[in-house]
Amino acid sequence: MNEENRLLREVLIRVAADYNALEMQIVQLSQQRRRHGHEIPRKTRWISDGCQWRKYGQKMAKGNPCPRAYYRCTMAGGCPVRKQVQRCAEDRSILTTTYEGNHNHPLPPPAMAMASTTSAAASILLSGSMPSGDGLMGGNFLTRTLMPFSSGMASISASSPFPTVTLDLTHAPSSNHFQRALLPSVAAATAANFNVPLQALPRRRKSSGRHSTIKQICRSTSLLPSTTG
DNA sequence: CGGTTTTGACCAGCGC
DNA sequence: GCGCTGGTCAAAACCG
Ligand SMILES: [Zn+2]
Numbered sequence: 001m002n003e004e005n006r007l008l009r010e011v012l013i014r015v016a017a018d019y020n021a022l023e024m025q026i027v028q029l030s031q032q033r034r035r036h037g038h039e040i041p042r043k044t045r046w047i048s049d050g051c052q053w054r055k056y057g058q059k060m061a062k063g064n065p066c067p068r069a070y071y072r073c074t075m076a077g078g079c080p081v082r083k084q085v086q087r088c089a090e091d092r093s094i095l096t097t098t099y100e101g102n103h104n105h106p107l108p109p110p111a112m113a114m115a116s117t118t119s120a121a122a123s124i125l126l127s128g129s130m131p132s133g134d135g136l137m138g139g140n141f142l143t144r145t146l147m148p149f150s151s152g153m154a155s156i157s158a159s160s161p162f163p164t165v166t167l168d169l170t171h172a173p174s175s176n177h178f179q180r181a182l183l184p185s186v187a188a189a190t191a192a193n194f195n196v197p198l199q200a201l202p203r204r205r206k207s208s209g210r211h212s213t214i215k216q217i218c219r220s221t222s223l224l225p226s227t228t229g
Numbered sequence: 230c231g232g233t234t235t236t237g238a239c240c241a242g243c244g245c
Numbered sequence: 246g247c248g249c250t251g252g253t254c255a256a257a258a259c260c261g
Binding site for chain 1: 247251252253254255
């Protein structure tokens, strides 16, 4: 266990390093373009999750004055990813975003890089510490995994029935870039390790079929007004 | 003009 | 079976 933890730590540190490098590259590139007058258009600008979302519904919660919005990924035809966003009633600054399913198409480069690395980390973890008896994630070991990484800025917990990851970024620091990269990473990791055979449900309406689900609870620092996110 | 948001209708589950 | 409720459709409005 200790050995695995050490290994995991190294992997995570590596992830962090990769992310830092990528972010630096992005910043440099954007600055260069700004210098050259080639400002990145709003449309193709970086989106919160790295994907384009189309809103397809909104419902008012019964006892809450905060509506719930439903989005669908429009980056590729037939991308089964859905997303629903809900604001907390009392604390308007808290958003709860729920992603369901995994993308059908490649993600943007930074997210992809992070995703692959994170996936590798999760893979190592699974093969190493998991007794592989139940085949599913055995409790909170993903939590422990990403704990040193987050160290108070995010907590990850998983539930058994089907891949469900809950990120609580309520008190995250100013680096919300990190969140943007972390989210698709976790998504891809769960997709890679808990590859559920999509079970061709004939257009079921309810009962969010067997997909990996990711809940993200975060404060809306400046993230909320993201138009398509 | 194309794509997205808005917004009421609609429809399937589910509890009673 | 009935009505409530949450999720989705689709047409119109909206916007760059
Ligand atoms: Zn997608």
